[in-house]
Amino acid sequence: MGYAFTSDDVAFLRSAAGVAALAEVNALPFTDSSRLHDVGVARKLLGERFAPVVETVLLRRRAASKLDSPETWLFTDDALQQATASPVARHRAARFAGRDVHDVTCSIGADLFALNAVASRCLGSDLDPVRLAMARNNVPGQLVVQADALKPVSRATAVTADPARRDSSGRRKWHPQDFVPPLDELSEVYAGADLAVKCAPGIDFAVAPWADEIELVSLDGAVREACLWTRGLATAGVSRRATVLHGDSSWTITNAEPDDCPIAPPGQWIIDPDGAVVRAGLVRHYAARHGLWQLDERIAYLSGDTPPAGIRAFRVLEHGHYTEKALKSLLRTRGVGRLEILVRGLDVDPNTLRKRLKLTGSGEATVVLTRIGSKPVFVLCEAQRT
Structure with missing residues (x-):
């Protein structure tokens, strides 16, 4: 704590x-x-x-990998853990550009700092007087007041919230009704407002039927958050979106795009879509955009003859029916001593399997273990940056 x-x-x-x-x-x-x-x-x-x-x-030293220029910031441990990484905060704040916005759970001000750079006017509020004092330090000149998020103190503003997802002992809360404030109460209080709610990426989207658009955001390969957008903050015709931030670049994909995607055996490459794409349920849309296909309609691995640019993809060396004995023999024949094991759709623990394979040799490879229909398959690959 x-x-x-x-x-x-x-x-x-x-x-x-x-x-x-x-x-x-x-x-x-x-x-x-x-x-x-x-x-x-x-x-x-x-x-x-x-x-x-x-x-x-x-x-402050820990924050250096998460926030821009935190050398003068003040934090509590749990507030830093929940604080939005600066690139993600800037991305989310962009939808509020030119608007009046109220951050009703501003905490130490990580989101408020990003909003302050683009919004017309900002207001931050929180119940915790210590975090409010820290926010005043972290976002100098910003208006910050003590207020309950469930008792609005602003009018005619867009609203953003990041409910607390840890209890007083630091343990995670998994049920939205246990968030502070609870997710349903938050949506009811701001039913008439343009609302954005940051949530953990693993949230069951069924608990937020009031969200007009659900966006999953990843940063440098790790899925960081789900954002629930409503009313004027949502994108017309879009109910699901995945946004991938990497360095200075970003791209996004939505369920408004085509999802025509064939099912076929492995081609020259295996592609494991970014976690935000998978979590948003947009694997087929991603495949259609890049001319790829699925190995199995229920599995997120994709294949194709030309991988998308700028990703880590896997050039196929060999594939076939998976048994541990056959894989062990193949790896020995190829002299593979270092093996990355990717699994989806099979009950296989990579760490346990790696020990049993007793790898020797100087080569390295990646093996994808999955299923096509009910058949377990392996795809031996060479990882490359495209």
């Missing part, structure tokens, strides 16, 4: 003395081997103030 910050801690961290203390402690390495010693040094330097300063230094 991390250190439990107080409002007094935040006031100190924002003061000249606090800024100086943070700079002094940030000069310490805090490596695995030096951490205990460095904490002791900080304690001697700062006395009872050492804990919030050390925690802030460590959280």
Whole structure:
């Protein structure tokens, strides 16, 4: 759970003395081997103030891989865990460009920072006074007030929310009725507003029948969130969307596109679509866009003779009926000592299988284990960046 910050801690961290203390402690390495010693040094330097300063230094270092320029930001551990990664926050904020928007669960201000750059006017609110104080530090000059998300304090604004999905002990909440605020209550309160709700990507979309568009967003290969869009924030004619962010590039695909996709045996390449495409149920649409086909209508692996540009695809070397004995013999014959195992549609644990295969040799390969109809198959491949 991390250190439990107080409002007094935040006031100190924002003061000249606090800024100086943070700079002094940030000069310490805090490596695995030096951490205990460095904490002791900080304690001697700062006395009872050492804990919030050390925690802030460590959280800022963690935040560097998630947020843009977090060197002056303030966080709690759980707020940083739920904070939207900066590229994803900028992508979501783009739909609010030029509008008045109210972030009703602004927390420490990660989404508010992105919104402030594009919206006409912004308002942030939250119930937690500590996080509000941190948001005022993180988004200087931004209007932030204490308010319950289920008791609106703004009018005629678009609304965005990111319900808390952890309990007081830090454990994840999986049921939308346990979110804070609960998902259904949030949708009822803002039924007349243009609403966007950030959710975990694994959410069962059936629990949000009020969402006009559901967007799955991945960043650098990892699916980061689902966003539920309503009314004027949704795209006409689109109910599902996948957006893939990678470096400075991005692309999107929706269920408004064609999904004509044949079923055929493996061709020259195997393509494993981005997780956002799979989670959004747009595998066939992706295949149709790129001239690919499915191996099985219920399996997300695709094949084709020309893979899409800019992805990691798998050039097919050999394929056939899968048995562990036959695969082990093939890998030995080919001298494969390093093997990536991808599985979909079969009850196979890659780590357990790899141990049983007793790989030797200097070669490396990827094997795709899946099924076509009821038949288990293997596809031995060479991974390449297209």
